[in-house]
Amino acid sequence: AQSVTQLDSQVPVFEEAPVELRCNYSSSVSVYLFWYVQYPNQGLQLLLKYLSGSTLVESINGFEAEFNKSQTSFHLRKPSVHISDTAEYFCAVSRETSGSRLTFGEGTQLTVNP
Amino acid sequence: DAGVTQSPTHLIKTRGQQVTLRCSPKSGHDTVSWYQQALGQGPQFIFQYYEEEERQRGNFPDRFSGHQFPNYSSELNVNALLLGDSALYLCASSLLATGSYEQYFGPGTRLTVT
Numbered sequence: 713a714q715s716v717t718q719l720d721s722q723v724p725v726f727e728e729a730p731v732e733l734r735c736n737y738s739s740s741v742s743v744y745l746f747w748y749v750q751y752p753n754q755g756l757q758l759l760l761k762y763l764s765g766s767t768l769v770e771s772i773n774g775f776e777a778e779f780n781k782s783q784t785s786f787h788l789r790k791p792s793v794h795i796s797d798t799a800e801y802f803c804a805v806s807r808e809t810s811g812s813r814l815t816f817g818e819g820t821q822l823t824v825n826p
Numbered sequence: 827d828a829g830v831t832q833s834p835t836h837l838i839k840t841r842g843q844q845v846t847l848r849c850s851p852k853s854g855h856d857t858v859s860w861y862q863q864a865l866g867q868g869p870q871f872i873f874q875y876y877e878e879e880e881r882q883r884g885n886f887p888d889r890f891s892g893h894q895f896p897n898y899s900s901e902l903n904v905n906a907l908l909l910g911d912s913a914l915y916l917c918a919s920s921l922l923a924t925g926s927y928e929q930y931f932g933p934g935t936r937l938t939v940t
C-alpha cells in the first residue's frame with residue numbers, strides 16, 4: 713500500500729512571499745502524483761500532476777512541483793503568492809496498477825496574509 | 827460541458843437512519859469514485875464503479891454500498907448511520923477506458939448525523 717505525508721499542516725505567509733508545501737510519499741511500485749486545491753466549502757480542483765516525463769510540472773496559476781524519486785517527494789512551490797491562493801492543498805498518489813484510485817495526504821492549509 | 831454534479835448539497839440525518847447520495851459524472855467519463863472527507867482530514871477512498879460493477883473498495887464497512895447506472899451516474903448508500911459518518915462525501919469521475927488517471931471532483935455532499 714502507498715501512503716502520503718504532508719509535512720506541514722498549516723503554512724502562514726505574507727503576500728508576494730515564496731512558499732513551499734512539502735509532500736513525501738511511500739510506495740513499492742511506480743506512482744502518479746497530484747496536487748489538489750480545496751477552497752472553503754468546495755470540492756477538490758486538480759492543480760497539477762506528474763505522470764511521466766519531465767520531473768518539473770507547472771500549473772497555469774504559477775505553482776510548480778518537482779518529482780524527486782530518490783527522495784520520494786513531490787513538493788509544491790510558488791515564487792510569489794497572492795491572497796487568493798489561501799486554501800487547503802492536498803497531495804495525492806495513484807498507483808499505475810490501481811486505476812485512478814487516489815491516496816491523499818492530510819492536507820496543508822495555506823494562509824496568505826496582506 | 828457540465829462537470830461532476832452531486833445532490834443533495836447538505837443533508838441532516840439521525841443515527842440509525844439510511845441515506846442515499848447521488849452523483850453525475852463529467853460528460854464522457856465512465857468511472858465514478860466516492861471519497862469521505864472528515865473535518866480537517868484528507869479524503870479517504872470508499873469505492874470505485876466502472877461498467878456498473880464495484881471495481882475497487884477501500885477500508886469501509888459493508889454499511890457503505892453503491893451502484894452505477896447505465897448512464898454512468900452513481901449512488902452511495904449508507905445504512906445504520908453513526909455519528910462518525912458525518913463528513914463531506916466527494917464524488918469523482920474519470921475516463922478509465924483510455925487509461926487516464928486524472929479525476930474530476932464534484933462539490934460534495936455535506937452529511938451531518940445527529
